[in-house]
Amino acid sequence: MSNLMLVLIVLGLGAVGFVLGRSRAMSVAGGDRRKLHSLPVYYAAHVGLNTIVPALLLLFGWMIVQPMIINSSVSGMIPASAIEEGGNLSLLMSDVRRVAEGLDIAVTQGAMTVSEATNLSADADNVRDKLAAVGVALGSDVTTDTLHAAQRYRAMAATGNLWKSIVAIGAALIGMAVALRLTAVAFRARNVVERGILMVLIAAASIAVLTTLGIVLSLIFNTVEFFQLYPASDFFFSLSWNPSFSGRGGGSELGILPLLWGTLYISFIALLVAVPIGLFAAIYLSEYASNPVRSFAKPLLELLAGIPTIVYGLFALLTVGPMLVSVFGDNGALGVGWMQGGTAVMTAGLVMGIMLIPFVSSLSDDIINAVPQSMRDGSLGLGATHSETVRQVILPAALPGIVGAILLAASRAIGETMIVVLGAGAAARLSMNPFDAMTTVTAKIVSQLTGDSDFASPEALVAFALGITLFVITLGLNVIALFIVRKYREQYE
Amino acid sequence: MEDMIQMDRAMSTEQDIKISANGVQVYYGENHAIKDVNVEIQDKMVTAFIGPSGCGKSTFLRCINRMNDTIDICRVEGDIRIDGEDIYDARVDPVQLRAKVGMVFQKPNPFPKSIYDNVAYGPKIHGLARNKAELDEIVEKALRRGAIWDEVKDRLHAPGTGLSGGQQQRLCIARAVATEPEVLLMDEPCSALDPIATAQVEELIDELRQNYSVVIVTHSMQQAARVSQRTAFFHLGNLVEFGDTDKIFTNPEDPRTESYISGRIG
Ligand SMILES: Nc1ncnc2c1ncn2[C@@H]1O[C@H](COP(=O)(O)OP(=O)(O)O)[C@@H](O)[C@H]1O
Ligand SMILES: [Mg+2]
Numbered sequence: 143m144s145n146l147m148l149v150l151i152v153l154g155l156g157a158v159g160f161v162l163g164r165s166r167a168m169s170v171a172g173g174d175r176r177k178l179h180s181l182p183v184y185y186a187a188h189v190g191l192n193t194i195v196p197a198l199l200l201l202f203g204w205m206i207v208q209p210m211i212i213n214s215s216v217s218g219m220i221p222a223s224a225i226e227e228g229g230n231l232s233l234l235m236s237d238v239r240r241v242a243e244g245l246d247i248a249v250t251q252g253a254m255t256v257s258e259a260t261n262l263s264a265d266a267d268n269v270r271d272k273l274a275a276v277g278v279a280l281g282s283d284v285t286t287d288t289l290h291a292a293q294r295y296r297a298m299a300a301t302g303n304l305w306k307s308i309v310a311i312g313a314a315l316i317g318m319a320v321a322l323r324l325t326a327v328a329f330r331a332r333n334v335v336e337r338g339i340l341m342v343l344i345a346a347a348s349i350a351v352l353t354t355l356g357i358v359l360s361l362i363f364n365t366v367e368f369f370q371l372y373p374a375s376d377f378f379f380s381l382s383w384n385p386s387f388s389g390r391g392g393g394s395e396l397g398i399l400p401l402l403w404g405t406l407y408i409s410f411i412a413l414l415v416a417v418p419i420g421l422f423a424a425i426y427l428s429e430y431a432s433n434p435v436r437s438f439a440k441p442l443l444e445l446l447a448g449i450p451t452i453v454y455g456l457f458a459l460l461t462v463g464p465m466l467v468s469v470f471g472d473n474g475a476l477g478v479g480w481m482q483g484g485t486a487v488m489t490a491g492l493v494m495g496i497m498l499i500p501f502v503s504s505l506s507d508d509i510i511n512a513v514p515q516s517m518r519d520g521s522l523g524l525g526a527t528h529s530e531t532v533r534q535v536i537l538p539a540a541l542p543g544i545v546g547a548i549l550l551a552a553s554r555a556i557g558e559t560m561i562v563v564l565g566a567g568a569a570a571r572l573s574m575n576p577f578d579a580m581t582t583v584t585a586k587i588v589s590q591l592t593g594d595s596d597f598a599s600p601e602a603l604v605a606f607a608l609g610i611t612l613f614v615i616t617l618g619l620n621v622i623a624l625f626i627v628r629k630y631r632e633q634y635e
Numbered sequence: 636m637e638d639m640i641q642m643d644r645a646m647s648t649e650q651d652i653k654i655s656a657n658g659v660q661v662y663y664g665e666n667h668a669i670k671d672v673n674v675e676i677q678d679k680m681v682t683a684f685i686g687p688s689g690c691g692k693s694t695f696l697r698c699i700n701r702m703n704d705t706i707d708i709c710r711v712e713g714d715i716r717i718d719g720e721d722i723y724d725a726r727v728d729p730v731q732l733r734a735k736v737g738m739v740f741q742k743p744n745p746f747p748k749s750i751y752d753n754v755a756y757g758p759k760i761h762g763l764a765r766n767k768a769e770l771d772e773i774v775e776k777a778l779r780r781g782a783i784w785d786e787v788k789d790r791l792h793a794p795g796t797g798l799s800g801g802q803q804q805r806l807c808i809a810r811a812v813a814t815e816p817e818v819l820l821m822d823e824p825c826s827a828l829d830p831i832a833t834a835q836v837e838e839l840i841d842e843l844r845q846n847y848s849v850v851i852v853t854h855s856m857q858q859a860a861r862v863s864q865r866t867a868f869f870h871l872g873n874l875v876e877f878g879d880t881d882k883i884f885t886n887p888e889d890p891r892t893e894s895y896i897s898g899r900i901g
Contacts, residue, residue, distance in 0.1 A: 516742055524734070539747045
C-alpha cells in the first residue's frame with residue numbers, strides 16, 4: 143500500500159471518527175447538547191484528532207526508520223570483495239536500491255510476474271536489459287551480489303510496508319476507540335482539542351526555529367573544522383585572498399579582509415544610490431502624490447523588487463559597465479582613464495542601489511504614512527507649510543523607522559550575490575578606487591564551492607567561515623533594525 | 636450674570652465682531668455638509684458650537700482657519716471675514732492665516748519633540764524670535780498662558796509625548812498660543828481627557844478669553860454652558876440657533892434646539 147494511500151485512509155478514518163464522535167456525544171447527552179460540557183463539534187474534533195494524529199506520527203516515524211533498518215541489514219549482506227569492485231559501499235547500495243525499485247516497477251507495469259521477479263538470476267537473465275525495457279537505466283551490469291541484495295531489499299521492504307499499514311491503521315482505530323470511550327457528558331472536549339491545536343501551532347513554529355538552529359549549527363561545526371585546518375588569525379587579519387586551486391592544497395591565503403572590504407564598499411555605494419532616491423520617492427508618494435498617481439506609481443516601484451537579481455546582474459554587465467567605461471575609461475568622455483574594464487565596484491554598486499530603491503521607498507512610505515494625521519494637522523494648524531511639516535515634523539517622527547528600513551536594505555546589499563558576480567568582477571583586492579574590479583564575500587563563497595571541490599579542504603570549508611561571518615553581520619544589522627523599528631512603533635501606541 | 640450679558644450685548648458694536656460668516660456652504664464631494672450658515676463671532680468671548688455628531692461643527696470650525704484646504708474633496712463657498720478681511724481671498728496665504736487663527740484638536744497631538752521644541756515650533760517657523768533669549772521668553776510666556784509652566788519648567792527638554800493627557804492638551808494650547816494668534820479654535824478639546832484635566836482646560840479657556848476670541852466645539856452641553864458666552868446650535872448642516880448661551884439653554888426659540896438640549900435628539 144503506498145504511503146499516500148495510507149495517509150488518505152487515516153484521514154478517512156479521521157472523518158469517520160469525527161462523525162461518530164459527534165453522534166456519540168449527542169447520544170451520551172440524550173440528544174440535548176446543553177448537557178454537554180463543550181459543543182458537540184469539539185467532541186467530534188477530539189475523536190477525529192485522536193484518530194489522525196497518533197497514526198500519522200507513527201506513519202512518518204516508520205517511514206524514516208524503516209529505510210535505515212533495511213539499509214544497514216542489506217549492506218551487511220554485501221561481501222567486502224564486492225565493495226572493492228564497486229568503488230564504495232554507498233555507491234553499491236544505491237545500485238541495490240535502483241535494481242529493487244526497477245523490479246518493483248517491472249512488476250507493476252506487468253513486464254514481469256511476481257514470481258519471475260523474485261526468481262531472477264543474474265547469470266541467466268540479463269537484468270540490466272530487462273530493467274532498461276521498463277525505463278530504469280542502470281550504469282553497469284547487475285552482479286549476483288547486487289541482485290541478491292536487491293531481492294533481500296525488496297523482501298524486507300514488502301514486510302516492512304505490510305506492518306507499516308497494519309500499525310498505522312491500527313493506531314488510527316485504537317485512537318478512535320479510546321477517544322469514543324472518553325466521550326462523556328462531563329468530558330472537557332473543548333479544552334483537550336484546544337490544547338491539541340496549540341501543540342500543532344507550537345510544532346509549526348518550532349520547525350522554523352529548529353531549521354534556523356540547524357543551519358547555524360552546521361555553519362558553526364564546519365567553521366570549527368575550517369579553523370582546525372587554517373589559523374583563525376590569518377583568516378580574520380590577513381590582507382590577501384589567494385586560494386590555491388583545490389587538489390594541489392596548501393599555500394592558500396584565505397584572508398577575509400579584502401572580501402569584506404569589497405562587500406562593504408559595494409554596499410556603501412549601493413546605499414548612497416538607494417537611500418536618497420528611495421527616501422525622496424517615499425516622501426513624494428506619501429505626502430505629495432495624488433491618489434491616482436500613488437496607486438499607479440507605488441506598485442510600479444515595487445515591481446523593481448520583483449526583478450530577479452540575475453537580471454540586474456545582466457543589466458550591470460551589459461549596460462551599466464560599458465556605459466561607465468565610456469565615461470571613466472581610458473578613451474572615455476572624461477579622458478580620466480580611471481576604469482579598466484566594465485566590471486567594477488561602481489558598476490555593481492549602482493545597479494545594486496537601483497535594486498534597493500524599492501526596499502527603502504516602500505518601507506519608508508509605510509512608515510511615513512504611519513505618522514498620524516493628527517501630527518500633520520497640528521503642524522499645518524500652526525501655520526507651517528506642507529514642506530515645513532514634512533521636514534520638521536514628519537521626517538523626525540519617522541526617522542527611527544526610516545533608519546530601520548535603511549539597515550534592512552544594507553543587510554540585503556551585504557548578502558547580495560548575483561549582481562556582484564556579474565558586475566564587480568572576481569578579483570579580491572583592497573583598493574580605494576571605486577572603478578576597480580573587486581569582489582565580495584558572497585561571490586567568493588560561490589566560487590569556492592562551484593566545480594569539483596573536496597569538502598574536506600580548507601579552500602572549500604572557508605566558505606562556511608565566510609558564511610557565518612556574513613550571517614553575524616547581517617543578523618546584527620537586522621536585530622538593530624528591528625529594535626529601532628519596534629521602538630518607533632511603540633511611540634504612537 | 637444677567638447684567639453682564641446685557642452689558643456684553645450693549646458693547647457688541649460693529650468693531651467687536653471678529654469673525655463674520657455669510658452664506659457659507661461646504662461640500663465634501665457630493666455631500667453638502669454645511670448649508671448656508673451665517674454667524675458673527677465676537678472678540679474676547681467664548682463661542683461654543685454644539686449639535687449632534689456629524690452635523691458639521693468641525694467642518695465649519697475648519698473653515699475659519701482654512702484647514703479644509705488640506706482635504707482634497709472639500710469645497711467651501713460663501714464669505715468668511717476676520718476683521719473685515721475676506722480670508723478666502725486669493726491674496727490671503729492660508730499659512731499666514733493659520734498663524735493668526737490657532738487651532739487645538741480633539742486628541743492632544745504634541746509632536747514627538749521636546750516640550751520646548753513643541754512650543755517653539757510655531758514661533759520658529761514664523762520668525763517671531765530674533766535670538767534664543769527671545770525664543771525662551773516666548774516659550775515661557777506661552778507655557779504660562781497654557782497654565783502648564785509650573786508643571787514642566789524643570790523638564791522643558793523632556794519629550795512632550797511623555798506628559799499626561801491633560802498636560803499634553805494644555806501643551807497643545809500653549810503651542811497654539813505661542814504664535815500670537817487672535818482667534819483660537821478648539822475642536823472638542825476635552826473629549827479625550829478625564830474630568831480633572833477637563834476642569835483644568837476649562838479654567839484655562841476662561842482665562843484665554845481675556846486675550847483671544849475663542850471658538851470651541853463641544854459635545855457636552857454642560858461644558859458649553861460653563862465656558863461660553865455665545866452658543867451656536869448646528870443640526871444636519873444648518874445653523875439652527877445662535878445667541879447668548881444663557882438664552883439658548885434656558886429659553887431656546889427653535890423646537891430642535893429645545894429637544895437637543897433636553898436630550899431628545901443627539
Ligand atoms: N474629511 C472628510 N471627508 C468627507 N466627508 C467628511 C469629512 N469630514 C467630515 N465629513 C462629513 O461632513 C459631515 C460633518 O462632519 P463633521 O464636521 O466632522 O461633524 P461634527 O464635527 O459635527 O461631528 C459628516 O457628514 C461627515 O461625514
Ligand atoms: Mg467633530
